[in-house]
Amino acid sequence: MDYGNAEWIHYTGSGYLIRLEAWSFPVLRLKRLELSKACRRLVVTLIRRYAIGILHLDAFGELLPGFEIFDW
Numbered sequence: 001m002d003y004g005n006a007e008w009i010h011y012t013g014s015g016y017l018i019r020l021e022a023w024s025f026p027v028l029r030l031k032r033l034e035l036s037k038a039c040r041r042l043v044v045t046l047i048r049r050y051a052i053g054i055l056h057l058d059a060f061g062e063l064l065p066g067f068e069i070f071d072w
Contacts, residue, residue: 005033015058020047038068 014029020026020043027047028070039057042064046052063069 012056014060015056018043018055018057019053020055021053036044036070038070042067 006056007021008026010017010019018026023029027044030040030043036066043055046055
């Protein structure tokens with residue numbers, strides 16, 4: 001049974017929870033889903049520095065210095 005992206009990208013009400021370990025190459029998958037280059041850069045940096053497996057992108061979270069932000 002195919003659930004699309006619901007198996008690894010979950011809406012939390014104020015953002016998204018992304019299970020990066022669900023795919024062998026999650027950044028390529030995010031690129032195919034047309035996630036911005038700036039956001040993919042953040043994901044790559046967090047994976048390399050902290051070996052994260054889950055990322056919560058929250059509208060009410062703190063801003064990370066040194067990364068591009070967008071005011072939508």
